[in-house]
Amino acid sequence: MKKIVCFILLALTLSHAQEFNAPMKTYMESLRAEAKAKDPSFSGFDAARGEALFNGVHVGKKGKEISCTTCHATNLKKGGQNVNTNKPITALAPSVNPTRLTDVAEVEKWLRRNFNDVFAREGVALEKGDVLTYIMNQ
Amino acid sequence: MKKIVLMIALGLSFAFAGNVAPANNALYQKECASCHFGYQPALLNRASWEKVMGGLSDHFGTDASLGKVESEQILDYLVRNARSGKMSANNSTMQITKSPYFTKEHRKIPAKLVEQKEVGSLSNCLACHTTADKGNYSKHAIVIPNYGRWE
Numbered sequence: 002m003k004k005i006v007c008f009i010l011l012a013l014t015l016s017h018a019q020e021f022n023a024p025m026k027t028y029m030e031s032l033r034a035e036a037k038a039k040d041p042s043f044s045g046f047d048a049a050r051g052e053a054l055f056n057g058v059h060v061g062k063k064g065k066e067i068s069c070t071t072c073h074a075t076n077l078k079k080g081g082q083n084v085n086t087n088k089p090i091t092a093l094a095p096s097v098n099p100t101r102l103t104d105v106a107e108v109e110k111w112l113r114r115n116f117n118d119v120f121a122r123e124g125v126a127l128e129k130g131d132v133l134t135y136i137m138n139q
Numbered sequence: 140m141k142k143i144v145l146m147i148a149l150g151l152s153f154a155f156a157g158n159v160a161p162a163n164n165a166l167y168q169k170e171c172a173s174c175h176f177g178y179q180p181a182l183l184n185r186a187s188w189e190k191v192m193g194g195l196s197d198h199f200g201t202d203a204s205l206g207k208v209e210s211e212q213i214l215d216y217l218v219r220n221a222r223s224g225k226m227s228a229n230n231s232t233m234q235i236t237k238s239p240y241f242t243k244e245h246r247k248i249p250a251k252l253v254e255q256k257e258v259g260s261l262s263n264c265l266a267c268h269t270t271a272d273k274g275n276y277s278k279h280a281i282v283i284p285n286y287g288r289w290e
Contacts, residue, residue, distance in 0.1 A: 063200040085201060086175040087259040087266075110206070117202035 019095040019137050021102065028105045029133065035126035043127065051135025054128055061119045069119055069132075077139040094139035102137055159226075161274040164216045170209055174201075176264050179274050180220035182235045184227040188217040191233045199233075236261045248283075257284035 021029060029046075036043045056075065061067035067084075074081040077094040092098040102108060112132075116124035124132070159181040162168065168177050180188065192214040196204040205213070221227070230238035236245075245261055253261055264271040267289070270280040281289040 062197075062202060083174050085199070087256070087263060088173075088175055106206075110204075114202040114204060117196075 021137065024105050025102060025108070028108065029130060032126045032130040032133075036130060039126065046127075046130035046134040048131070048135040048138050051131035051133070054132050055135055059120050062117055062121050067119050069115065071119075077136060093136050095137060096139060102133065108133070157275065157277040159222075159274040159276070160220060161272070164213075166209060167213050167216055170205055170213060171203075174203070175262070176271065178235060178264070180217045181222040181224070181274075182226055183217075183221060183233075184223045184231065185218045185221040186231045187227065187233055188214065188221050190231075192217065194233075234262070248289075252283050252286055255285060 033043075033046070036046075055069045055073075058066050058068045070081075071084050072081050072090055073093055078092055078097045080092050081090040082088070083090060093101055095101045095103075112124055112129050116122065116128070159179040162172070162177040162179045171177060183191075191198070192210060195210065196202055225240050226235075226238055228238070228240065230241075235241060241261075248261075252258065258266040264276075267281050267283045268276050269282050270277070278290055283289055
């Protein structure tokens, strides 16, 4: 009985979890290797840490307080709005916007730009992996 | 008589008649218009576009950096279609809104219509110029949010 419940739970979890495509999996592997090289005690990316990074307020490139949520909003299943231009931004959550996190070059470009905008520096492998894990689960 | 007609035609062609070639480059649309309105290349002159593309890592305070290949392709598209007409005359800054002609054309618009959330700033062309994305800035196509037509 216990086994069946476990199995059902597992099946449900899997059916809800989004999965990275092959190129993105390779990219995540490279981030993992980088994180491990930097800190041998690294044991895997963590969505909760990613969420904290995503929702945290920092002094950004413009010298003003800003968060990822300033433009992307806190509910990633809904769209956001570019704070500088008012242009709408489509939802980040792959569960409602399957084009998200599918193109490694796009992902790298936006991580570079947005870490600079929000943290006034580039992200390290651990941070990028955590944030991507958080977004992927949305 | 012929001379006069020719001169008028010449005069008109130098004027900004409200139409520019649409920004129909797919890479430009993808990389630039994902954050803001896809300003048509003819709205700035070559020197301005070179400044813009030379400083993307600090693009009006944000990081808009591109890969080398994309950056070169977009610069090429922009300078090939840049114009030195009425709209971009005496403006070699990176901002279309700094053009003397642009300033003159927008001088009568009350600040509150610009500052309202539906518009935000004068750089949000499409908020009022309803056909701006087609390169058409005709007076007849202006509808200012919470105000109406501007003719």
